[in-house]
Amino acid sequence: MGSTRANRFGLxxxxxxxxxxxxxxxxxxxxxxxxxxxxxxxxxxxRFVRAFADAHLWFWIALAAFSVAIALLALRWLGAQARRxxxxxxxxxxDTRHGATTLSTRAVTDAxxxxxxxxxxxxxxxxxxxxNRARPHLLLNVTVDPDxxxxxxxxxxxxxxxxxxxxxxxxxxxxxxxxRVRE
Amino acid sequence: MTGMDxxxxxxxxxxxxxxxxxxxxxxxxxxxxLPSVVTAALxxxxxxxxxxEVIGTLVGRSPxxxxxxxDLARLGRSLRxxxxxxxAVASLLAALGLLLLLLALRPGRLRAxxxxxEDPNVVLGIARADLRRYVARAAQSVDGVxxxxxxxxxxSVRVRAVSPLHDVAGLTEQVHGAVxxxxxxxxxxxxxxxxxxxxxxxx
Numbered sequence: 001m002g003s004t005r006a007n008r009f010g011l012x013x014x015x016x017x018x019x020x021x022x023x024x025x026x027x028x029x030x031x032x033x034x035x036x037x038x039x040x041x042x043x044x045x046x047r048f049v050r051a052f053a054d055a056h057l058w059f060w061i062a063l064a065a066f067s068v069a070i071a072l073l074a075l076r077w078l079g080a081q082a083r084r085x086x087x088x089x090x091x092x093x094x095d096t097r098h099g100a101t102t103l104s105t106r107a108v109t110d111a112x113x114x115x116x117x118x119x120x121x122x123x124x125x126x127x128x129x130x131x132n133r134a135r136p137h138l139l140l141n142v143t144v145d146p147d148x149x150x151x152x153x154x155x156x157x158x159x160x161x162x163x164x165x166x167x168x169x170x171x172x173x174x175x176x177x178x179x180r181v182r183e
Numbered sequence: 184m185t186g187m188d189x190x191x192x193x194x195x196x197x198x199x200x201x202x203x204x205x206x207x208x209x210x211x212x213x214x215x216x217l218p219s220v221v222t223a224a225l226x227x228x229x230x231x232x233x234x235x236e237v238i239g240t241l242v243g244r245s246p247x248x249x250x251x252x253x254d255l256a257r258l259g260r261s262l263r264x265x266x267x268x269x270x271a272v273a274s275l276l277a278a279l280g281l282l283l284l285l286l287a288l289r290p291g292r293l294r295a296x297x298x299x300x301e302d303p304n305v306v307l308g309i310a311r312a313d314l315r316r317y318v319a320r321a322a323q324s325v326d327g328v329x330x331x332x333x334x335x336x337x338x339s340v341r342v343r344a345v346s347p348l349h350d351v352a353g354l355t356e357q358v359h360g361a362v363x364x365x366x367x368x369x370x371x372x373x374x375x376x377x378x379x380x381x382x383x384x385x386x
Contacts, residue, residue: 071231
């Protein structure tokens with residue numbers, strides 16, 4: 001879920017650069033403040049710019065390095081859109097100095113699913129884990145019949161989460177629950 | 184508990200509304216995948232082409248393999264800042280930038296309707312379509328109601344029920360009660376306004 005913030009940040013930065021760059025160019029073309037931005041009726045790449053680029057090799061090297069850096073960042077941003085695979089194990093104690101006890105994620109999610117499916121109020125439940133093995137986040141999809149009282153569904157969900165928390169030895173274990181309603 | 188731990192967990196007061204809202208956003212907020220994929224892909228493509236062209240020329244390959252460098256250079260010399268084309272491209276880029284900025288800064292629509300949770304670490308939600316099914320069933324469970332169509336909006340739930348009965352006045356009350364009861368049990372974080380209309384129709 002870390003990609004949500006990255007997306008917001010990336011879009012804001014690119015948007016701001018495009019907005020400011022586009023506005024600056026348009027304002028120069030419209031000759032609103034020629035004193036600060038330069039004259040409007042001159043070539044886009046003026047003589048000074050051309051001479052500078054021709055005379056300085058380091059300009060091209062810097063441009064190449066900058067492009068490579070931007071390309072790498074953009075590819076990383078793109079890669080962050082793929083959902084990260086769930087951790088295969090969950091670590092119990094956050095303090096690893098005395099050795100770490102791990103549980104298989106599958107065992108934890110299976111237990112939650114069995115727990116919910118065994119009760120009378122839930123038609124189908126699936127459980128998953130996101131985050132990493134030190135700080136897992138539980139994801140539950142709980143499908144109920146439209147005739148089920150939401151209060152009953154809710155209490156069996158809380159019970160299942162409470163049991164998972166005891167297994168994980170974490171009273172604050174976070175969870176996201178999506179309630180679904182199917183005939 | 185040591186002093187440091189106490190300081191760190193010092194905010195043991197009931198979870199603030201702000202924290203709850205942030206947790207809901209984290210779970211059900213928009214991820215902005217589509218604009219991000221498009222922007223990142225275009226940016227990567229542009230940067231790779233530019234880097235390849237510049238590096239290629241630096242190591243002695245003939246320029247203009249990936250980018251029409253000669254034409255671009257001629258365009259840069261011949262176009263002036265006050266040309267219509269330059270103004271149009273500049274405005275287009277600014278508009279695009281504004282669009283991306285709005286996409287990033289606006290909070291966006293939640294992917295699920297958040298439900299009240301007594302546990303600050305548990306976020307509960309229900310998709311619009313599922314809430315619709317749930318409410319529709321509650322309305323249909325009232326005796327005398329044949330069918331019920333439900334529309335769920337951000338702040339309101341609209342129920343249109345059809346009944347074969349002639350006197351639908353009392354029925355509206357009953358449907359309203361059934362829907363209200365279902366919503367109370369479901370307990371959405373922001374309780375929607377409920378409107379019910381029952382029409383008489385014989386099939």
